[in-house]
Amino acid sequence: MKARGRLATLWSLLALLAVLCGPFGGPLRAAELQSLEIITQSGVLPFTVELMRTNEEREHGLMFRKELPEGRGMLFDFQPEQNVSMWMKNTLIPLDMIFIKADGRILRIAENTQVESEKIIPSGGPVRGVLEVIAGTAKKLGIKPGDRVAHPLFEAR
The missing domain is CATH 1.20.5 (Single alpha-helices involved in coiled-coils or other helix-helix interfaces)
Known part of the structure; x- marks a missing residue:
């Protein structure tokens, strides 16, 4: 006994x-939640994001999560501005990846990325950050390259 x-x-x-x-x-640990806005031709779109600053945070990202509510996202800080590549290994939710230049302008959007894929998703040029949101968000809300992202991470020019 x-x-x-x-x-x-x-x-x-x-x-x-x-x-x-x-x-x-x-x-x-609880990720720090912050406000972020995307300014489009049709208006201002508010999001609540988790900010990932360290290599460890960026490497883990949204891996193994089973859901991401609308209006929420994860913002990856790649200071200084640089070419980056992302992938979906161990990521269970399809995402839109929004690649953002240091001045806050959206450079490129990779829509509806394939879950659990090791396919490389390039930024297409130097970026300061990447915003991951639930797949279909960019199309649904009319977010396009050239739109502006307002967040303290990005310089207003």
């Missing part, structure tokens, strides 16, 4: 450890 009790305690501790750690063994 004592051995069984110790085993149960061990399993309980392992379960607690699994809850306290993310999928790669790092601690879970």
Whole structure:
């Protein structure tokens, strides 16, 4: 009976450890939520985004998540402005990837990206950030290259 009790305690501790750690063994933390607006010809579109600044945050991104509500997104900071490539490995939700120059102008949009794909999705030129939103958002809201993104990450010019 004592051995069984110790085993149960061990399993309980392992379960607690699994809850306290993310999928790669790092601690879970709540991402900082920020406001972002996209200014289109038809108006201003508000979003709430999680900002990813570190290599570790950018590498993990939206991997393993099962949903992303409309009006929400993830903003990747690639300071300084540079050519970047993204992929959808271990990403379970189809996304639109919006590539944004340092001045806040949208350079390119990769719409409806394929889930769990290792296909490289290039920025098409130097960008400061990439905004990932649920697939179909760009088309539904009329977001196009040349539109402006308002967020402290981007310089207003």
